[in-house]
Amino acid sequence: MDDLELRTEADAVLAGLVGAPEGSARLREDQWQAVAALVRERRRALVVQRTGWGKSAVYFVATALLRRRGSGPTVIVSPLLALMRNQVEAAARAGIQARTINSANPEEWDTIHEEVERGETDVLLVSPERLNSVDFRDQVLPKLAETTGLLVVDEAHCISDWGHDFRPDYRRLRAMLAELSPGVPVLATTATANARVTADVAEQLGTGAGEALVLRGPLDRESLRLGVVRLPDAAHRLAWLAEHLDELPGSGIVYALTVAAAEEATTFLRQRGFRVSSYTGRTENADRLQAESDLLENRVKALVATSALGMGFDKPDLGFVAHLGSPSSPIAYYQQVGRAGRGVEHADVLLLPGKEDEAIWRYFADTAFPPETQVRRTLAALADADRPLSVPALEALVELRRTRLETMLKVLDVDGAVKRVKGGWISTGEEWAYDAERYAWVARQRSAEQQAMRDYVETSRCRMEFLRRQLDDEGAQPCGRCDNCAGPWAATGVSADALTGATRELDRPGVEVEPRRMWPTGMAALGVDLKGRIPAGEQSTTGRALGRLSDIGWGNRLRPLLAENAPDGPVPDEVLRASVAVLADWARSPGGWASDGPDAMARPVGVVAVPSLSRPQLVDSLARGIADVGRLPFLGTLTYTGPDGAHAVRRSNSAQRLKALSGAFAVGGDLAGALAGARGPVLLVDDYTDTGWTLAVAARLLRRAGSEHVLPLTLAAAA
Template sequence: MDAYSPSIETDLRAQATAILRSLVGRDDADFHEGQYEAIEALVAGGRRALVVQRTGWGKSAVYFVASLLLRARGAGPTLIVSPLLALMRDQVAAASRAGVRAEAINSANALDWEQIAQKLANDELDVLLVSPERLNNPVFRDTQLPALVERMGLLVIDEAHCISDWGHDFRPDYRRIKDLITALPRTIPVLATTATANERVVHDVQEQLAVGGADVFTLRGSLARESLRLGVLRLPSPRTQFAWLLTHLNDFHGSGIIYTLTVSAAEDITRLLSEAGHKVLAYSGRTDTEERHRAETALKNNEVKALVATSALGMGFDKPDLGFVVHVGAPSSPVAYYQQVGRAGRGSINADVLLLPGTEDREIWRYFATSSMPDEERAHAVLQELGAAAGPMSVPALESRVNIRRTPLELLLKVLAVDGAVERVSGGWIRTGNPWYYDAERYTRVAAARMAEQTAMIDYENSRGCRMEFLAKALDDPAAAPCGKCDNCAGVWFSDEIQDSAKDSAQTALGRVGALLEARRMYPGGMEKLGVPLKGKIKQELQAADGRALARLTDLGWGGRLRALLENSDEPDAPIAKPMLDACVKVLSEWKWETRPVAVVSMPSRKRPQLVGSFAHGISEIGRLPYLGQLEYRGGGPRGDSGGNSAFRLAAVWDQFVVPAEMAERLAGAPGPILLIDDLADSRWSLTEAARVLRAAGAPGVLPFVLAQAG
């Protein structure tokens, strides 16, 4: 590196300032404290840098300005690893405003990949944005990434806390970045940025940036957000939370985000508020890509009052004038909470942030706390099958050999891949020659940290001190100080009054019944490997019709009561309660079937025979439908444990149900479909197999009807 003189520094700063002003569209713009120092470290020093600054500070300005300065000096394009589509769209748009030629490769623009690759080959791109998952795409990893590494001018890791086990949003694919850094020449600068990192995460990221002995320049600023007015309002139930939103949503200035912990809650709240005349849209993992984009645009243009969102709308959504953030249910850590509320007040003087803790928060936290940790027995089962395979194995093929559901299996493969035990190639996954061991100590430490974070979140809810100071301290911010405006510093700024009409509307919404139970149409692949002679489409004459459930277990209304009934092992088996039976009758009254059922049949039940039997008898009597009895088990009935993936679930119930002779006689002449009763539909294969034997015995149709649908 040539000696760096003051005159060169003056010239660099002038060039950087000119690019910044083009980026923001203002001739008087200047750098925030620390921005130019980070740019100088990258461009003049070729260093590795970690920038921890609050949302809105201008971290993206650092890497866009640095990219253009490096390009002007003959460097290759910048690679930005970015976690979310919303973030990529905003970054590409911001780059174009500054004259930065930027493109993104992600799941939403597959048709553009070839064109983008050609631009990259022609040196017509200054910045390429990719998701961390793209680093393990065989085509990108093996054909495009090596050439890019050779030419890369700058590597940027956005939302760098995702690298760390201790980060609130750890992602297995982010751990690949350490390998990417290792492969880079020491002369290539690297920038990692985040707004949500405590000291433990900072040290973890620093260690990963320092691989190969590189020195790391760390810039850390105050993380407190002066524009935010924080508050916590405890309400006794989902009903009162819903009613409070109905009463007070319009009290908030501008447009904002209402966060929920589950998809069902987001959809329920959206429906409730929409029916009351509020312009809101749902945003979750169930929302398809185009709908997400439209929802983001609607919020940015203030065409809606709020998006009702899960954490799917988290990092990267950029709306400087976002007026409020309300949480119905608390995230599992103060750091995760800070990250989400940081969406508000970025470009305005004031924004309101209110937390409505939920009664079921801890139960939801418990589920997600371990979802990214591999199970040792299952991991070894996957490795054994891949090791024995003659070639690459697809996920569906692997499902037929290991009893793991699709989503957990894909996550487990990611974890094993970043550990170097497996590799994704064209055609599927293969076992590498690298040894793998279960790092029990590491996972125990991570689990303990997650529990500590949950306790800290409860402490935040109950704190009588300054709420912003609490969050800043959770991030180990040395500048943490009282904000003077939260509900504890300045007094309660929100009303807890709820209109009676809102209570009634909330009760009606939570009392709403009926969830579609979609029938299975196709058998899972690989069944022959499990000794089951099934494949392809289920014959139409043996299919069940779409059915109904009283509610999903994740619903806020009946879902809670059904969880208490069906998931509590200490709950004794008992006949169905009258209010629940009445709700089921309401589902039947709203069911728009093509042909009314003519009889009732129940599933055999080992765990809850009284519940299922009384449910079937009750529907039979109220609906004046003859009860034909229950199906019988063949031998010992379904094999294996509950749970597992689709192929194993089907194999467990295949040919295990029998239609009694007396029932078969009555089915043969039935003039219409049979109502098939059960307590819980999870994989739906029990109902599918029961429908097959009923239809084979002569039933002209089968309508499944259950109390609860899992998921």
């Protein structure tokens, strides 16, 4: 078959894919070049093109052509459920049978595996996390490598730890690439790769198969009009959204930096009469599906989302993207704003930066590869073990938070130093070198990205050109559309009514703090005799905090007060008043001591403080102030008996935190006497809860000393 016949066949598949009459759709030349490389030349190719360019059209057209020529199914490694759902629907339009394996459909996995083996599936979409599953890696992946007709790596910048969104699960693709049969084409696609990431991904693709073809296009988005609206505080920014959301074209996405901020904004906008939905990492799968559907069908004005909606959501007529706070990377920002304007001539993109943005960046910045001492400690623990160790078991031996420990293990797995097996992780015994230079460079890169985001807000030059240069787009030039090129176009004023409403929403205090109910695994290895479920008679109730450090309401006021180097002092009056308001709302809530009904709790008999090493005045004045306003006796403070600094350890995992706290507190004589003479519920007051173990240990002591219930009240919760 010559090029003309192959091109005609490819265009016919495209027509089915986009729902156009046969003969009325045609691949662009750059799309055709990629399809031809895959189908005719069976090459490995990396396509770096702007969002909306049509990367999915390339691999679906190539799939149809390869399947007609007897090739096996296409395997697409895809990072997000939203992307998978969109692609399954798109494939069906072209007569391509697509199935997906991800965390949302485990009950279908066996059936899908059987369909793939029978040749009934044309496309299998797999989440990167599946690649690191023991059963999938050992049983399914080898068969896929033998039968795959085309391997597609979507959002391929995730392969590279030089990139802004490195995901170690993607590194497992190196093994699959090496095991593919000769002549199997591979396509990697991304819209967010600078020159360094492009070179890194291309090198990984070409391993053992010759040099990969790199097809890189200009990254300008002619439909997007970029702007920055600078407002004095979070209340003004929420008020601005309420005042101007209806002026933004069509329906769109409002991105927030944290789950708490997304939920705050959603609540406020709904109060102002907007049809909006929240979309975050906490959103249940069924609710995500409904939210996606509502936005696709324009039943809502906006989804208020975190980066959980960062990649892959495909709505061609999305009219706007607004950011309530700056992302920490201009490359991530470019990716998110690229959701808009894919199928319309005009879309608005607005950034509303906040003073709290950098504090939030720092809070979530605990993702760097651990120091060599911690990595070596992990490797030694695995080498010394006579059985596989689970992540919870390793937590007892390594001072790393679970997410960071899991990420480190995945990297070590791909590097060959450890292996994931049934029951946990084992050491392979292979030599492993700590690449300190590389990890330091990545850390510097993250810092440079944050500075670039600050520069984006301040620049007087073209904003689209700025973003394109961050992605090493050689053709970057002024766009003529943004607020710097064409002049400010977004109003900055807010009405007194909207500002009052936003202030009231952000001033509303109180979030629930769930108690710990299970002791961490592996405490015996640390010499602590605690395991299994915490007895109900030793638990606290669900507590309350004034706010979350990650929200834009009380979080903005609490972060400076609780900062590591903040001076100690009496609790500010407004913070005490708000804490009392939280207590009053709690009392009136169902089951509270001032509520009606058989489940109502007895009124607290007094207040107990947690001893603080870093902020003793703050905690003591808070506890005594609450006791005074609530007309409750201040029963005293738990005695701190641990070594200096041990109880201040925070950002570690649960096992290490509990070890530091075990035996660190005692119910002193005066407090013991006060509790014995006033049996009943007590309020337990502290400044901050992160892991929840301080409250759990203190509550256990108080329950054992005779307290009927322990009601934790803190100024801040971590998230």
